[in-house]
Amino acid sequence: MTAMTTGSGNGQAVQAGPAAAPPAAAEAPESRRPGRIRTHLPSSPWLFLAPGLLIVGGFSLYPFVSTVLNSFTDARTLVDGQWVGGANYQELIHDEMFWIGLRNSALYVLGVVPLLVVLPLLLAMLVQRHLPGITFFRSAFYTPVVASVVVVGLIWVWLLDDRGLVNSVLGAIGVGTVPFLSDQWLLLLSAMLVTVWKGLGYYMIIYLAALTNVPRELHEACAVDGAGAVRRFFTVTVPAVRSTMVLVGALSSVAAFKVFSEVYLMAGDGGGPGGADTTLVMLVRQVGTGLSGRVGYASAISVVVFVVTLGLMLLVLRANRKEDR
Amino acid sequence: MSTLTASRRGPSRPGRSGGSGGPSRREERRRERLAEKQQSGRRMPVWQWVLRYALLLAVLALTVGPFLWQLSTSLKGPTEDIYSYPPKLLPEDPTFDNYGKVAELIPVWDFALNSLKVAAANVLTNCVGAALAGYALARMRFRGRKAALVVFVMAMLVPVESIIIAQFLTMRELQLNNTLVGVLLPACIGAMNVLLMRNAFANLPYEVEEAAYVDGANAWQRFYRIALPSVKGTLAVVAIFAFMGAWDDFLWPLIVLSDQSNFTLTVGLNYLHGQFADNQRLVAAGTIIAVLPLIVMFACLQRFFFRGVGEGAVKG
Numbered sequence: 001m002t003a004m005t006t007g008s009g010n011g012q013a014v015q016a017g018p019a020a021a022p023p024a025a026a027e028a029p030e031s032r033r034p035g036r037i038r039t040h041l042p043s044s045p046w047l048f049l050a051p052g053l054l055i056v057g058g059f060s061l062y063p064f065v066s067t068v069l070n071s072f073t074d075a076r077t078l079v080d081g082q083w084v085g086g087a088n089y090q091e092l093i094h095d096e097m098f099w100i101g102l103r104n105s106a107l108y109v110l111g112v113v114p115l116l117v118v119l120p121l122l123l124a125m126l127v128q129r130h131l132p133g134i135t136f137f138r139s140a141f142y143t144p145v146v147a148s149v150v151v152v153g154l155i156w157v158w159l160l161d162d163r164g165l166v167n168s169v170l171g172a173i174g175v176g177t178v179p180f181l182s183d184q185w186l187l188l189l190s191a192m193l194v195t196v197w198k199g200l201g202y203y204m205i206i207y208l209a210a211l212t213n214v215p216r217e218l219h220e221a222c223a224v225d226g227a228g229a230v231r232r233f234f235t236v237t238v239p240a241v242r243s244t245m246v247l248v249g250a251l252s253s254v255a256a257f258k259v260f261s262e263v264y265l266m267a268g269d270g271g272g273p274g275g276a277d278t279t280l281v282m283l284v285r286q287v288g289t290g291l292s293g294r295v296g297y298a299s300a301i302s303v304v305v306f307v308v309t310l311g312l313m314l315l316v317l318r319a320n321r322k323e324d325r
Numbered sequence: 326m327s328t329l330t331a332s333r334r335g336p337s338r339p340g341r342s343g344g345s346g347g348p349s350r351r352e353e354r355r356r357e358r359l360a361e362k363q364q365s366g367r368r369m370p371v372w373q374w375v376l377r378y379a380l381l382l383a384v385l386a387l388t389v390g391p392f393l394w395q396l397s398t399s400l401k402g403p404t405e406d407i408y409s410y411p412p413k414l415l416p417e418d419p420t421f422d423n424y425g426k427v428a429e430l431i432p433v434w435d436f437a438l439n440s441l442k443v444a445a446a447n448v449l450t451n452c453v454g455a456a457l458a459g460y461a462l463a464r465m466r467f468r469g470r471k472a473a474l475v476v477f478v479m480a481m482l483v484p485v486e487s488i489i490i491a492q493f494l495t496m497r498e499l500q501l502n503n504t505l506v507g508v509l510l511p512a513c514i515g516a517m518n519v520l521l522m523r524n525a526f527a528n529l530p531y532e533v534e535e536a537a538y539v540d541g542a543n544a545w546q547r548f549y550r551i552a553l554p555s556v557k558g559t560l561a562v563v564a565i566f567a568f569m570g571a572w573d574d575f576l577w578p579l580i581v582l583s584d585q586s587n588f589t590l591t592v593g594l595n596y597l598h599g600q601f602a603d604n605q606r607l608v609a610a611g612t613i614i615a616v617l618p619l620i621v622m623f624a625c626l627q628r629f630f631f632r633g634v635g636e637g638a639v640k641g
Contacts, residue, residue: 040544045465048548049473051450052458052514059511060480063491070491077494126380129369137381139627141388146623146630148573150591151616154598155395158605165394168410201388205631258486261575265595281486281576288490289580298490306487313482 071299088300101280116252120203142201153265184276191262210244250316399609423610436593447571454514459522480516525559
């Protein structure tokens with residue numbers, strides 16, 4: 001038995017196994033039963049669903065419940081915890097690292113989302129016309145999406161190195177060496193740019209699908225009326241793809257708030273100079289893993305991460321619904 | 326969320342439903358291209374044409390350039406200056422030495438094999454599990470169907486990052502931490518994939534299965550022989566994204582694996598970067614080993630990647 005203190009949560013998981021198993025045994029000789037209104041045996045749907053429900057229940061929903069419960073205990077990796085009520089949450093309020101993490105994750109959302117809503121739309125408009133070779137360009141722009149975030153992070157660590165390509169070019173034009181990876185703010189900014197760079201192609205494809213639904217007649221009518229390209233972009237294109245922009249905003253803000261890999265790779269385990277670039281998810285990992293990991297406290301931070309991401313999603317979706325009316 | 330998905334999938338549905346999605350869609354695209362050709366012949370002035378290609382090439386340099394620079398660095402020998410200015414994209418004396426050296430320092434091929442094992446297993450479990458569950462949700466009438474659907478939707482809304490500590494504890498209780506099975510299990514049947522498969526099955530015409538039922542086919546036969554072959558496209562999307570997800574995943578393997586012998590490529594690269602940060606040629610070689618298989622796969626199976634973005638947009 002380990003730090004999983006919450007007995008009730010444990011029982012559930014154990015029960016889930018047997019509950020799903022008996023129908024499996026009874027079902028084995030699947031036979032036809034003509035004349036019945038039902039087109040399948042009562043147990044067959046559960047047989048079909050069993051693997052999926054087991055995995056999703058055991059590795060998504062059960063951990064979620066136990067995260068919430070753990071956040072009210074002082075559990076550690078190797079020690080069962082005691083119920084401590086809201087003490088973890090009280091500690092959060094006075095924990096400087098938590099606020100730094102929250103600030104960095106929030107800044108990440110503010111920095112990344114506007115760029116990821118606008119730039120891929122422009123890119124999609126650029127590759128929308130079927131010019132010769134356009135499929136090649138579309139695929140090439142998508143390549144960063146395919147690569148692992150670790151690969152992408154390391155590529156940019158090398159490019160932004162003090163002696164890397166970017167700095168040698170900047171040095172040649174007289175700017176001097178820019179400490180992309182050692183200054184607290186520049187590092188966060190660089191990580192954001194890497195996230196944007198990696199996300200461009202993905203959202204471009206989403207926009208590309210939406211753009212095919214923009215009626216061409218509208219553009220033509222507008223052009224006849226003498227509207228320039230910029231004017232047409234704002235009066236025709238943007239309203240037509242607005243719901244897609246909201247979707248992209250929701251997806252990218254949720255992803256941005258949960259940022260881990262980019263900052264972890266560029267700032268290192270400790271989270272940059274003095275831990276000043278630690279994000280919330282990095283903090284969860286720092287606090288909650290290892291032999292003396294404070295599981296209870298890390299769970300409390302995790303709950304905050306969950307609440308904020310859910311809130312972000314609801315906020316954006318609600319904004320969309322309001323505009324729809 | 327549901328309103329959004331509906332509005333996103335709405336336009337693509339008429340093309341796919343009815344089983345003959347392929348040709349009609351292609352036809353549509355051809356017509357669209359024709360119309361644009363006429364239009365562009367009429368409208369697009371030369372300066373705009375030049376401007377478009379200039380922009381395309383600029384973005385191309387920005388997106389592909391970093392990969393090429395990494396490839397170039399990995400091919401430069403120890404005597405060549407990788408910090409030189411002006412930068413040289415083409416190595417003077419290209420060599421594969423760095424790839425050999427990486428393999429001496431860290432068991433990079435073992436890491437690749439571990440990644441491959443996890444990714445292949447992830448493809449199999451996701452395809453089988455999601456197809457089974459999706460079929461039950463789309464085609465069977467039973468008590469608790471709504472509840473089962475809600476379970477999958479809820480699971481989709483829980484971000485992995487916020488339950489990662491509890492997942493790790495669960496793995497430890499199962500004694501699966503620091504194993505590849507432990508890496509595989511939490512994502513081995515994605516809720517998103519179940520919902521994707523459910524939509525695919527729900528879009529098939531029901532009459533064929535009714536006919537099969539009348540002919541005496543049981544639920545399994547109707548699933549395996551009739552429904553499954555009709556959703557190969559979606560299945561391919563699930564497979565590709567399952568492979569990519571497992572191959573590229575970083576946070577979870579980083580937490581669950583502690584022995585170097587079990588590292589997957591991403592965790593191994595992180596280790597390489599931590600230990601030999603000053604030798605950029607080796608890190609570059611390692612990243613190329615990690616990224617090349619996926620780029621090759623992408624080049625071969627592009628259309629499924631793009632379709633996956635459209636269908637799984639909610640995945641993020």
